[in-house]
Amino acid sequence: MSNINDSLNIIKTRNANEPEFLQAVTEVAESIFPFVEQNPIYRDNKVFERMVEPERAILFRVPWVNDKGEVEVNRGYRVQMNSAIGPYKGGLRFHPSVTLSVLKFLAFEQVFKNSLTGLPMGGGKGGSDFDPKGKSDNEVMRFCQSFMTELYRHVGADIDIPAGDIGVGKREIGYLFGQYKRIKGEFTGVLTGKGAEWGGSHIRPEATGYGLIYFVEEILKTQNLNMKDKIVTVSGSGNVAQFAVEKCIEKGAKVVTMSDSEGFIHDPQGIDSEKLAFIRDLKEVKRGRIKEYAKRFPGVTFYANERPWKIKCDIALPNATQNELNLEDASKLITNGCICVAEGANMPCTPEAVNAFNSSNIFYAPGKASNAGGVAVSGLEMSQNSQRYSWTREEVDQKLKKVMKDIHDICVKFGKDENGRVNYERGANIGGFVKIADAMLAQGVV
Numbered sequence: 001m002s003n004i005n006d007s008l009n010i011i012k013t014r015n016a017n018e019p020e021f022l023q024a025v026t027e028v029a030e031s032i033f034p035f036v037e038q039n040p041i042y043r044d045n046k047v048f049e050r051m052v053e054p055e056r057a058i059l060f061r062v063p064w065v066n067d068k069g070e071v072e073v074n075r076g077y078r079v080q081m082n083s084a085i086g087p088y089k090g091g092l093r094f095h096p097s098v099t100l101s102v103l104k105f106l107a108f109e110q111v112f113k114n115s116l117t118g119l120p121m122g123g124g125k126g127g128s129d130f131d132p133k134g135k136s137d138n139e140v141m142r143f144c145q146s147f148m149t150e151l152y153r154h155v156g157a158d159i160d161i162p163a164g165d166i167g168v169g170k171r172e173i174g175y176l177f178g179q180y181k182r183i184k185g186e187f188t189g190v191l192t193g194k195g196a197e198w199g200g201s202h203i204r205p206e207a208t209g210y211g212l213i214y215f216v217e218e219i220l221k222t223q224n225l226n227m228k229d230k231i232v233t234v235s236g237s238g239n240v241a242q243f244a245v246e247k248c249i250e251k252g253a254k255v256v257t258m259s260d261s262e263g264f265i266h267d268p269q270g271i272d273s274e275k276l277a278f279i280r281d282l283k284e285v286k287r288g289r290i291k292e293y294a295k296r297f298p299g300v301t302f303y304a305n306e307r308p309w310k311i312k313c314d315i316a317l318p319n320a321t322q323n324e325l326n327l328e329d330a331s332k333l334i335t336n337g338c339i340c341v342a343e344g345a346n347m348p349c350t351p352e353a354v355n356a357f358n359s360s361n362i363f364y365a366p367g368k369a370s371n372a373g374g375v376a377v378s379g380l381e382m383s384q385n386s387q388r389y390s391w392t393r394e395e396v397d398q399k400l401k402k403v404m405k406d407i408h409d410i411c412v413k414f415g416k417d418e419n420g421r422v423n424y425e426r427g428a429n430i431g432g433f434v435k436i437a438d439a440m441l442a443q444g445v446v
């Protein structure tokens with residue numbers, strides 16, 4: 001029988017040019033290999049070796065015409081990673097940093113995350129190196145139409161159901177959906193994150209940020225703590241960050257930072273609902289930069305090209321992008337007495353930072369568990385679309401809370417050590433793995 005560590009070496013050689021993908025795979029491998037060794041049926045059937053190979057990865061040309069009448073060409077992708085427990089499901093990212101490696105890491109994480117939600121969803125991810133920043137609505141529309149003109153043949157309500165991610169929000173989902181409907185001549189739930197008036201679920205825009213805070217509350221509960229009066233640092237100012245901040249305010253916590261790719265603002269008075277409304281308008285309508293906040297509100301400092309982790313806090317929520325919190329940042333958080341770091345973004349903490357957290361008293365929640373609320377409500381959107389029915393805000397919110405609590409329970413079940421301390425990283429990785437692995441075993445070597 002082959003040694004699972006030999007397999008990791010083969011995976012590293014085969015994907016040598018894909019650093020983000022290897023980072024995600026190595027992180028999972030380190031948690032699950034001891035478990036796989038104890039359960040040789042997974043090792044002998046090469047379940048992990050199969051899981052790291054996408055079922056397919058589609059790469060395509062996306063030509064479009066800008067407002068000056070010039071032709072532009074971008075690259076589009078869809079990575080269909082694993083369909084053992086349901087159709088492929090995962091977001092689309094439009095950002096200049098998108099590569100096959102980035103999308104493979106995101107698709108791989110998505111497989112585990114979707115499994116943790118308890119809903120029947122496989123994992124995938126897609127996107128493009130297109131940058132929506134600075135583009136007109138018409139340019140974004142033409143790009144989305146061209147993107148879907150190829151993507152439509154690979155997706156479908158029971159095949160692969162994309163959604164939003166960085167650079168893809170309600171506007172882009174609308175243009176993508178419109179083009180799919182025009183080409184196929186059918187109104188189906190092929191995308192999630194749709195407007196509530198045309199098939200979207202209530203609470204989907206809020207779900208990732210709200211779910212993150214529900215998960216943090218579950219962690220705090222284990223220590224008889226809650227969110228009230230906690231100082232929170234947040235990175236990002238997009239979808240996930242905005243709704244995480246909204247829920248923190250509702251729970252009585254004080255959020256003192258937000259950021260974008262140009263730097264972060266520190267508001268020692270705290271971001272209240274009125275200030276958050278300013279940020280929402282700035283980001284969703286004006287599509288402006290976070291530094292405007294420091295010009296608008298007194299007592300606020302803008303730190304250009306810096307990240308917020310040096311600011312003292314009880315809870316840190318990295319909600320922007322991958323590898324935005326490194327060992328130096330982690331050491332600062334530990335020294336400053338932070339209690340909990342919960343990832344709203346996918347893989348925002350480097351492996352060195354994660355190891356530092358897990359060796360300290362900080363509770364570290366990996367994104368595949370703590371940010372799963374978004375895709376969970378996407379799964380609920382799919383159910384509502386299938387039934388041609390729509391649940392109320394309250395109903396969806398209750399279901400979201402239950403999913404986040406259940407994920408917390410899974411992390412405790414698989415992550416508790418002999419001293420009773422929970423390693424959420426190990427818990428999420430093993431908990432996510434078992435369900436997919438068992439489905440793969442049941443379905444034979446495919």
Ligand SMILES: NC(=O)C1=CN([C@@H]2O[C@H](COP(=O)(O)OP(=O)(O)OC[C@H]3O[C@@H](n4cnc5c(N)ncnc54)[C@H](OP(=O)(O)O)[C@@H]3O)[C@@H](O)[C@H]2O)C=CC1
Nearest residue numbers: 165166167208236237238239240260261320321345346374
């Ligand atoms: N939307 C969802 O439902 C889910 C999202 N996630 C993850 O959450 C994270 C944020 O996504 P979302 O809020 O949807 O995306 P948005 O596009 O709405 O917002 C992204 C935010 O992160 C900042 N950002 C993006 N790239 C960088 C970078 N390279 N350096 C610094 N800041 C950056 C953006 O700043 P700027 O505007 O300057 O680029 C912006 O503030 C991602 O990791 C995503 O994968 C996870 C689960 C679900």
Ligand SMILES: O=C(O)CCC(=O)C(=O)O
Nearest residue numbers: 090091163165374375378
């Ligand atoms: O809602 C979805 O399908 C995707 C959400 C997503 O991309 C993610 O969880 O990272």
